[in-house]
Amino acid sequence: MRACNEKDAKGKICAGHLKRWYFFGEEIKRLFGEEAEIYRCENCKTLYLPNPDETPRSGTLAY
Numbered sequence: 001m002r003a004c005n006e007k008d009a010k011g012k013i014c015a016g017h018l019k020r021w022y023f024f025g026e027e028i029k030r031l032f033g034e035e036a037e038i039y040r041c042e043n044c045k046t047l048y049l050p051n052p053d054e055t056p057r058s059g060t061l062a063y
């Protein structure tokens, strides 16, 4: 189980619980697709992607 590693102003790790988040907008859909797995920290609301190295599914970068 992943936890939030965002630091607050005092440098303390948030460690909030990351929850699957389905309410992302058009911009995120365009970047990561309709089925993007986005997680959001329940504590500080930071958004996380599960795997930034994952190949985009859009096909626009199919070189």
Ligand SMILES: [Zn+2]
Pocket: 004, 005, 006, 014, 015, 016, 041, 042, 043, 044, 045, 046
């Ligand atoms: Zn957090």
